[in-house]
Amino acid sequence: MPNTLNEQSVRTALAAVKDPELGQSIIDLGMVRQVKVDDAGAVAVEVALTVAGCPLHERIDQDVRAAVGQVPGVRDLTVRLDVMDETERRQAFAAAVRLSEARRGAAPAARPVAPASREIPVRSGPAAPAGPALLQPNTRTRIIGVASGKGGVGKSTVTANLAVALAQRGHKVGLMDIDVYGFSQGRIMGATGQPEVTADEKIIPWDRYGVKLVSMGMFVPEDQAIVWRGPMLGKMMQQFFSDVVWGDLDWLVVDMPPGTGDVALDVAQKVRHAKLLMVTTPQAVAMHVARRAAGVAERIGQSIVGVVENMSYVRCPHGDRLEVFGRGGGKHLADALNVPLLAQVPLEPDVRAGGDRGEPVVAAAPTSEAARVFLQLAERLDHMVPPGIVTAAAR
Ligand SMILES: Nc1ncnc2c1ncn2[C@@H]1O[C@H](COP(=O)(O)OP(=O)(O)O)[C@@H](O)[C@H]1O
Ligand SMILES: [Mg+2]
Structure with a gap:
């Protein structure tokens, strides 16, 4: 001193x-x-x-x-x-991205609680090509928010695999992880390494399996307990839409926070043409909370494109479907919302292992039953949500 x-x-x-x-x-x-x-x-x-x-x-x-x-x-x-002011704020966010340590390789629980390092050198990527902003009117980017009533139902797993499946169909895909309470896409998608920032302070997304990825985890060390407040979250989100070098996306898949909090409302207001995909498990209780979340989405005028039931069954060696978590949750929710049940994803060890290894099952084991279900889901969404007709709220 x-x-x-x-x-x-x-x-x-x-x-x-x-x-x-x-x-x-x-x-x-x-x-x-x-x-x-x-x-x-x-x-x-x-x-x-x-x-x-x-x-x-x-x-x-x-x-x-x-x-x-x-x-x-x-x-x-x-x-x-x-x-x-706006410029200072952009620089602060860019600095936060540069400073947040890329310690995403290990499980969060195993990480020592350490202060953010100040020694990380400032690295700058290439200058950003001026791409169309996602929130411009008449954007052709189709936006899907993946939502659930509560955590642990596989929302992030579905989001990651859907994104990779859409990319495998030849689309330019972005994945935005705004689950502030449990961001996990860095780990699930195996994105490690220091995120980079362009000379004009735009965030360069990670690129994994043909998917451009940004996560709340880019801003803060994963072991850090953060109290996010409404106004700050709003700015973060704005940043994710406007200050990321997305390029010209066909699809943007958003890992939403579970439930019906401010963030979900904020996304809804920013992107009126975003469609919601509700994830539930077959259990009645999961279905009920998902329905409550969907109710809020409907009230604020966001349209729900369909339901994905995850962990629907285990495929036994002899071919039988074992319904370990009960049955009917996805169908009930879809009926209640008057939308289709778009997919029933089996519970597969490969899905979990892939998520832990940073290799979504669609990429790691594309012929597995779960992967095929995700690919079918991508195909259905491709047909249900046509490109080029959406008009974003000009905000
Ligand atoms: N279909 C599945 N089969 C096996 N494990 C799964 C499946 N879906 C999710 N999981 C596992 O369940 C856990 C919770 O999933 P996650 O996607 O993180 O849920 P959420 O985002 O809803 O909190 C993770 O460990 C994930 O690997
Ligand atoms: Mg999650």
Whole structure:
């Protein structure tokens, strides 16, 4: 710790303060706009917050005061909090992506809780080709949000395999993982390595099995407990739509958070032409919660394209279908929503193992029964949701 009071020693102290949401140093995120130190020991710090109306701004204020207060020689401290403009915010997100450690190879539970590294070098990818924004009116990108009433029913597994299946059908496919509470697509799709950012601060998606992938996990270390707030989430989502080098996508498949929270509503409002695919298991209880989620989706005017029943049965060696989780959940839900039951995915060890290894079953074992079901699902959706007729809400 340097013991002279100057701008550098104040900045060094401030480097220990983290943005409560992004979990990264406010210095690294570019949130510290100005540090002034005068001869009398008066320090003035200006910090730009990522979003306005930040309920955690008091915490940043306190943390900044505590950190600067430790620098010897400080007699007076003024902290000014402001809000970032669009450019600053984009740079902060890009910095968060660069800084979040790519430790996605191991299971999250096995990871030590470590502070985000500050030593990762800034790497820049090639300049971004100006692709059409996904939210422009008359986009030809078909958007499918994969939703479920609760976690653990296989929403992410279905999302990943559907994306890979659509890519195998020759489409340009994007996968957006906005499940803030349990982002897992990095692991399921086997995407590791540092995500890169272009010179103009656009995020370069991972590319796996012909699918372009971005995940909430790109922004924060996976072991970090993050309290996401509405306004921040909204900005994140906006970022995912507008500041990712998607190129010209045929399909965008979105791994939605389970349930009916703010994020689902936000997606719905941003992308009015998105279709929802509901995932459930055969159990009645899963069906009921999925139905509640669907009810909300319907109220906000999002159309549901169909239902996928996952873990429907186990195929026995002799060919019988063993319905381990009961039966009928998918069909009941589809009937209640007046939409088709589009697929019944068997419970297969390969599906789980593929997810853990980062190789979705459609890519790893394309002739397996589960893979064939996913490929059929992709084919059906291809026919049900025709391209080129959607009009995105111009927001
Ligand atoms: N059809 C299936 N057969 C075998 N395991 C499955 C199947 N679908 C999902 N799983 C496993 O169940 C667990 C939960 O699935 P996941 O897709 O993460 O659910 P969610 O996203 O709904 O929380 C994962 O370990 C996954 O590999
Ligand atoms: Mg999931």
